Amino acid sequence: MTTAGTALGALPGLHTRPEQPSWALQRLAWLPIFAAVLALTWLAAHRFERPGRRRHRRPAAGAPPGGWHS
Numbered sequence: 001m002t003t004a005g006t007a008l009g010a011l012p013g014l015h016t017r018p019e020q021p022s023w024a025l026q027r028l029a030w031l032p033i034f035a036a037v038l039a040l041t042w043l044a045a046h047r048f049e050r051p052g053r054r055r056h057r058r059p060a061a062g063a064p065p066g067g068w069h070s
Helices: 002-007 022-030 031-046
Strands: none
Touching: 022 031
16 A cells, blocks of 8 residues: 555655644544555455355365364
8 A cells, every 4th residue: 555655645644754733633534544444354354254154175185084184
């Protein structure tokens, strides 16, 4: 995200120094964006963490009968 942002120039509150009181407000304005990115990341990862929705894969060649855990 930082690399993409640098193509746009300095992003206020992220790539600027805290020289003015308005910097804190600029920084706070980024919180909803970070929260949205975090939520999307959680949703993408959570899909793979749900129990009971696993696909049954064929055992690899040479794997013991019943899988590695038996």
